[in-house]
Amino acid sequence: MSIAIENFVKAIYNNNSHNARNTKPGNIAKKLGISSAAATDMAKKLAAKDLLHYEKYQELQLTEKGKKMAMNIVRKHRLWEAFLFKMFDMSLHDIHKEAELLEHQTSDLLAEKISAYLGHPKFDPHGDPIPNADGKITTVDTSVALSQAIETKTYIISRLTSDDKEFFEFCAQHKLKYGNEVTVTKQFKKNKMTELSVNKNTILLNEDFSTLIYVNEINQ
């Protein structure tokens, strides 16, 4: 399976994994930086390979086979993140970029060696759970993307699933970091904006960012 296919399947998995809004070709295309047309083509191709279910104009859904493939790639990505984080003094952003490349060129054998070396960790440095060799996540994850959070509720940030520098800089500037409290004041469904209050400041996030920040409800 090619790198393009692996990235496509992974993008769907990442999008679906936290009940995100939209898993149609156009949205996946946006995440991958390709045209919608290319994504539609790819979706048809992967349906023929039994990696996902495709019906015109409907949401894309991974098959069991597709999920397994996605988990395998996600596992390698997160193992590399954890490994590079432990071994070298590099920024999380740089580590993410390296893992994004290395994940596609890593045998199951090497992944297992890395996992063993790290003592089979359950989470990567972002707080994302690492699937085991069977593609199963054994930890319970109750976090949701901010885009899915409920108005008036208060949450704690559990992770930032960053893709780019801009996002990181924005988070740093607005005190959006692991462990901090945020209260969702408004969800604008039409414009897909999320308004929140952090440290008495009000922040407005568009969907690009609100789907990258995961939070847990405060139990009181």
Add this chain to the structure above:
Amino acid sequence: MSIAIENFVKAIYNNNSHNARNTKPGNIAKKLGISSAAATDMAKKLAAKDLLHYEKYQELQLTEKGKKMAMNIVRKHRLWEAFLFKMFDMSLHDIHKEAELLEHQTSDLLAEKISAYLGHPKFDPHGDPIPNADGKITTVDTSVALSQAIETKTYIISRLTSDDKEFFEFCAQHKLKYGNEVTVTKQFKKNKMTELSVNKNTILLNEDFSTLIYVNEINQ
């Protein structure tokens, strides 16, 4: 630059680095497992990119730019070999295969981190020299491929630049390993065969194998 280009340039470098016999497209194609036609096409393309000199029916020669690129890839390959060898209990054959993939997805930054972690090693586990970050090899290498060795002379094996399992198995079977003595009894120029004596046994190698075994003359 694509992986295909990187592998092509690397194959020429590896072929040229020890005054091997033939650097025409057909031979490079053979090493890469592609057709001669594809190799000719690629050679023309890379000539246009100023990575090599191409003239019909002549040997391919890397330009300075091409050499620099090759050294960068070779550096990453050998650093990965050294790193994986140190970190994990894996066979040299498996390590080689991983390095073959990882080398193309490794930033200069990560390569430097790996190098520093290892204390900037000069050689990989096969005995191959590791170029520095500027693409220079600072150690002196007097070894030659067995295909280039001189009749009646006795040598010590300095490294096996293996690509495949078959080769490894052959070497193990015939006591061709690092540090062992071999005497070249005959070079058959026409058939490109090399005859040697190891431990009083006579071995006949074809060009596929004799170009993968590097030896140093015994100074007496």
Add this chain to the structure above:
DNA sequence: ATTAATTTTTAAGTTGACTTAAAAAAGTTT
């Protein structure tokens, strides 16, 4: 030095992963 064998090149075609532009369907607004 011809002939024969081998290798390289050219030519034409395939496949995967894209693109842009237009057509079709879906979703939204009033």
Add this chain to the structure above:
DNA sequence: AAACTTTTTTAAGTCAACTTAAAAATTAAT
């Protein structure tokens, strides 16, 4: 519910990296 906007799909085309088969050139052999 009609009109407008947005999204998805279709259609046609590009580009890189291959392939096979035939033609051209080189190399080797008698």
